[in-house]
Amino acid sequence: MRLRRPLAVLTVVAAVLGPPAPADAAGDTACEAMDDPTYQRVNPANHAMLATTSRSEADGAVVLGFSGGLVTAFRVSRTPADDLVGVHRIHDPSSGDLAYVIDEEEFARDVQRSGYVDQGPVFYVAAASLPCTVPVHRFVRGSVHRLALDRERAELEA
Numbered sequence: 001m002r003l004r005r006p007l008a009v010l011t012v013v014a015a016v017l018g019p020p021a022p023a024d025a026a027g028d029t030a031c032e033a034m035d036d037p038t039y040q041r042v043n044p045a046n047h048a049m050l051a052t053t054s055r056s057e058a059d060g061a062v063v064l065g066f067s068g069g070l071v072t073a074f075r076v077s078r079t080p081a082d083d084l085v086g087v088h089r090i091h092d093p094s095s096g097d098l099a100y101v102i103d104e105e106e107f108a109r110d111v112q113r114s115g116y117v118d119q120g121p122v123f124y125v126a127a128a129s130l131p132c133t134v135p136v137h138r139f140v141r142g143s144v145h146r147l148a149l150d151r152e153r154a155e156l157e158a
Contacts, residue, residue: 031132033081042068046096047144053078053123073149076123086121099145
């Protein structure tokens, strides 16, 4: 997969369920709010990736073909809070792709012109980089989107 662009704005609390790193006063609210793990599964048939804060949704997606192992990669907030932005999940019914967007222009373009259906904000992330966050990158190959941390970039860029 090629790197579409790093989502420097799509940042989340420390990876792999570790405790959040200390934040400065300006980011305390955002850092404290991002305490919900994301669960991710991949559909091996079309390589679509599901990211959700709901363990039951992740487990239930197995019957839809998302049989890849369950991964908990980073933390987000299930609810809106100061200094957080909503991440919309959009779905392409024709390909089965799921994409995650925060950019309003990209959101409007993909939903209106590309046939994606808005599933609403599925979680909330920091609006800017904070001491408690790590960047999450978005990759795309053809019509398939994936989210990945720095440690996963080499595999997806190959």
